[in-house]
Amino acid sequence: MYDFVFNFPTCIPDAIHVGKSLKCSFCNWYILLNGQRSNLAILRTLRDDSDPETRKLFRKLLKDGDAVRNKDRMAVDAILDLMAENFIRAVENVEFAVHALVPERFKFTEDNNVGAFPHPVDITNAGSGILFMLDFAPLKEHKHTSQLSIKVQSLRKAELIVELTKRGVEATGNVTQLKNKLNLENEKLRAQYASVKKRTDIVHLNKDIHTVDCLSSASDEILIVGSNVDQKVYQVLIEKDGVGLVGSVTQSFTYPQNDIKVVSMTTSTGSLFFSSVGPQGQDDYGGLFQVNLESNLPTCLVRNSPNCEVHGIAPYKNGIAFSDIKTNQIKQYHCLSGVSILAGNGKEGNVKGNAKFASFMQPAGLCSELDTNLFLCNSQNGEVVLITGLQGTCEFLSSIGKMFRAFSIHKKHNFLAPLPTVGLHHIVR
Numbered sequence: 001m002y003d004f005v006f007n008f009p010t011c012i013p014d015a016i017h018v019g020k021s022l023k024c025s026f027c028n029w030y031i032l033l034n035g036q037r038s039n040l041a042i043l044r045t046l047r048d049d050s051d052p053e054t055r056k057l058f059r060k061l062l063k064d065g066d067a068v069r070n071k072d073r074m075a076v077d078a079i080l081d082l083m084a085e086n087f088i089r090a091v092e093n094v095e096f097a098v099h100a101l102v103p104e105r106f107k108f109t110e111d112n113n114v115g116a117f118p119h120p121v122d123i124t125n126a127g128s129g130i131l132f133m134l135d136f137a138p139l140k141e142h143k144h145t146s147q148l149s150i151k152v153q154s155l156r157k158a159e160l161i162v163e164l165t166k167r168g169v170e171a172t173g174n175v176t177q178l179k180n181k182l183n184l185e186n187e188k189l190r191a192q193y194a195s196v197k198k199r200t201d202i203v204h205l206n207k208d209i210h211t212v213d214c215l216s217s218a219s220d221e222i223l224i225v226g227s228n229v230d231q232k233v234y235q236v237l238i239e240k241d242g243v244g245l246v247g248s249v250t251q252s253f254t255y256p257q258n259d260i261k262v263v264s265m266t267t268s269t270g271s272l273f274f275s276s277v278g279p280q281g282q283d284d285y286g287g288l289f290q291v292n293l294e295s296n297l298p299t300c301l302v303r304n305s306p307n308c309e310v311h312g313i314a315p316y317k318n319g320i321a322f323s324d325i326k327t328n329q330i331k332q333y334h335c336l337s338g339v340s341i342l343a344g345n346g347k348e349g350n351v352k353g354n355a356k357f358a359s360f361m362q363p364a365g366l367c368s369e370l371d372t373n374l375f376l377c378n379s380q381n382g383e384v385v386l387i388t389g390l391q392g393t394c395e396f397l398s399s400i401g402k403m404f405r406a407f408s409i410h411k412k413h414n415f416l417a418p419l420p421t422v423g424l425h426h427i428v429r
Helices: 015-028 040-048 052-061 076-083 085-092 157-166 175-195 391-406
Strands: 031-033 036-038 096-102 120-127 130-135 203-205 214-217 222-227 232-240 245-254 261-268 271-277 286-292 298-303 310-316 319-324 329-334 338-343 363-369 373-378 383-389
Touching: 031 391, 036 383, 036 391, 040 052, 040 096, 052 085, 076 085, 076 391, 085 391, 096 338, 120 373, 120 383, 130 363, 157 175, 203 232, 214 261, 222 261, 261 310, 271 310, 286 310, 310 373, 319 363, 329 363
Parallel strands: 120 363, 203 245, 310 363
Antiparallel strands: 031 036, 096 383, 120 130, 214 222, 222 232, 232 245, 261 271, 271 286, 286 298, 310 319, 319 329, 329 338, 363 373, 373 383
16 A cells, blocks of 8 residues: 655754754854844853843843853753743843953953953954954054955956056057066066065055044945044045055045044945044034035034043944943934934943943944944953844744754653644645
8 A cells, every 4th residue: 555645754863963053053153143143152141241130030041050151062951941932032122232252251262361452442344254453452563465466367358458558558469468568567566666665565645644543445445534634534546556555545525613533434325424523621522424425515413412422333224323432332323213322321330231231331443244233342341342132043042942842852851742743644735
């Protein structure tokens, strides 16, 4: 007798080990869940380092701290505690979490320990999970490893013609002849660099800018530069000359009246945003400004005051997030809703966990990732912290929990109501 049901079985891994593997990725890396950076250490911060109310609730739900420690990868009970519905509901009630990335609180390494970066002041996101941070510690020399000179042998004929035309050289002949011409021009240029001891690891500008105090990238080729000495903002077009980098400088606009210093800049939706301050002791000057890159006319969005001073800024959820060094909070400006608080209780401190009750000592540089994550330099404490939502974490934990329940995985001696059985002929039609 033939039973068509046996045509449908599929080999799948052991559900327990699938859950363990997913949990391990959650423990070892800051993975992206719905665009939000997530890690088991964030849940541990909520349980162990948050405000008293949040800490009390999470310790009640996770009586055993092993559930939030990457300690025993084979323990099933710890995973089940994280998948419990009441625990997931508690995580859902935390809108944003604040967690220290530098130094790592729960995993000690030589290059990420306390004091490794004593005074981080600014930070930027380079993409692919890479952050660049500026620290006022004694500077270390780093050799430039990027490829600045043009690789002639890898260029196609059309690209060779473009490069030769830029140099004013007749671009005729076959590919080999064009490559020889371009190599000859590059050798001449290298000789010129060497004769005047011209460095190849800096951008050589066609117009002097007295100081570069603040900059932002508008594209892969264009930098926006602020000079507090010139009191001006410039656009710099960066190009390769075959050996190094050259920049064509164009003045965009002058600083707003009475503003003497631009602190931070970023670009978003075709506009430049910058924060500025006025003379020392005058709190009513400076603030958050928006500049249309076509008209170059600054518009004030948030004015500094005795109770607010805009410092680091970053594009975030159709608005601009900024650090307020007067109230020690992270806020967001939106054109419709105005200014709202994202993180911080307005007091000086070093509390992590639930963003509503978190506290900072000196919030400075700020950057964003995927419009969902914020990275902040908490300068006085020598920290870089992550501010992120937990909706993706809840969905992740809930999905693993559903898989475990589907295979009746439960704690020892715990009763688990059997799931109703359904024949394959009811599922597959």
